[in-house]
Amino acid sequence: xxxxxxxxxxxxxxxxxxxxxxxxxxxxxxxxxxxxxxxxxxxxxxxxxxxxxxxxxxxxxxxxxxxxxxxxxxxxxxxxxxxxxxxxxxxxx
Numbered sequence: 477x478x479x480x481x482x483x484x485x486x487x488x489x490x491x492x493x494x495x496x497x498x499x500x501x502x503x504x505x506x507x508x509x510x511x512x513x514x515x516x517x518x519x520x521x522x523x524x525x526x527x528x529x530x531x532x533x534x535x536x537x538x539x540x541x542x543x544x545x546x547x548x549x550x551x552x553x554x555x556x557x558x559x560x561x562x563x564x565x566x567x568x569x
Contacts, residue, residue: 498545524554
């Protein structure tokens with residue numbers, strides 16, 4: 477049985493300064509060492525997409541997220557919410 481807490485929070489964002497790269501942050505996997513730095517970087521950026529992955533399929537979902545971020549960086553163009561929804565459909569809560 478899956479519980480409401482069985483999900484992994486993530487965000488795809490774009491840096492506002494410097495190189496304007498797209499980045500992925502998995503909030504629920506941050507630790508005490510890096511959480512403040514990573515969260516501040518994400519807050520300073522422009523949110524492209526955020527959501528929750530089902531924990532049962534999160535590893536496959538994270539692979540798709542990494543592919544999406546890589547492709548957006550290669551093309552220097554953000555995908556629409558709808559384009560990302562289609563690719564992540566079976567992994568989202």
